[in-house]
Amino acid sequence: MPGRWTNAAYTCLMVALYVAEPSQVQLTVQDRVRIDRVTASGVEQHGELLQPGTTSVHLAEGTYYFRTTQDVQVQLADNAAVQVATVSGGDKDDPPRPPVGAALPAALGDAPPDRVPTLTVR
């Protein structure tokens, strides 16, 4: 059976935001990014898709996450109110363990990304 090998790299970074009290967060992204909030029944989208560039986002108390294919910067107005962490999710034998807060979803595939973009927190 003929086939072709893909050259497209799998790049993905998952970032969790644990918000202890309502906060303003500045996100600088290079692709279109969706922020989700973890709820009792699953997840729900928080606001509109972020477009490439810097966007200020207001987050109420709760657990949020987003995924991106590019390097990302997170700037916090209050370091004490928001905890930022990267989440590994590619290796199924070692599922992601968020440091605090609600459980985050994992991927339905078996492989870790070819490249994990960089997270910078300021």
Place this chain on the structure above:
Amino acid sequence: MSDLPARTAIAVHVGAGVLESAEHARWAKVLSCRDTVERLTRLCRAAGVRSQDRLLGPDATVGRVREAITDAVSRIGPDGLFVLTFSGHSERAVPGEHLGGWCLRDGVLRHTQIAELLAAVSSSAHIVVIAETCYAAAFANVFAAVPATTVLLAACAENQATLNLPQSEFVAALERLTFPDGSANPQCVSYAWLRRELRKDTPDVERPDIRANRPNALRQHPFQSPSAQVATRGRPHVAMRL
């Protein structure tokens, strides 16, 4: 009463939520399988598919899935429609080893093996594969040799992962865009339209895709064989009441 030519329409839905093979047994249960199978069964019923086989949980083994596909393929005649859906984990292609595959309860059904089974379908039939899984579009790398017009509706690209959530947004959107409340959406006139709508407002990290093994297939009305479209040109909504 429709005056359309009769056709065979069969669906096989696979929901492999729990994996028991040695290499996959520790993987998390797939949360969306049952919901996905329910939605896609409804969708297929609305599209006129009367014969539907569902392989969930313990039934989603490599042997049972191969058997179900083989049986469906043997019954699909000329101008027929075969819908194959999968919800579960996937293995990513490994260059030099394999082109990826769907993880089933007791092992992996490789994309190449699925394409080999589908190759027996009549060239005038239409095959729709719906993949709610990681690396979902990877199946498009193997379907060129399938004689029947084959369209892949993928939850994400071949180099993207989809998350393990209780409900697949891709599948929910697919149902909403094609057969909301069991009736055909009059706006859904082609796979190209469906692709555009599925990709609206999706993040770059996970974008649904629709791929076809024939260049003109994206202009085709979703879930209709080409001959049915010739018979119903100008009356697409009647066709959905097959």
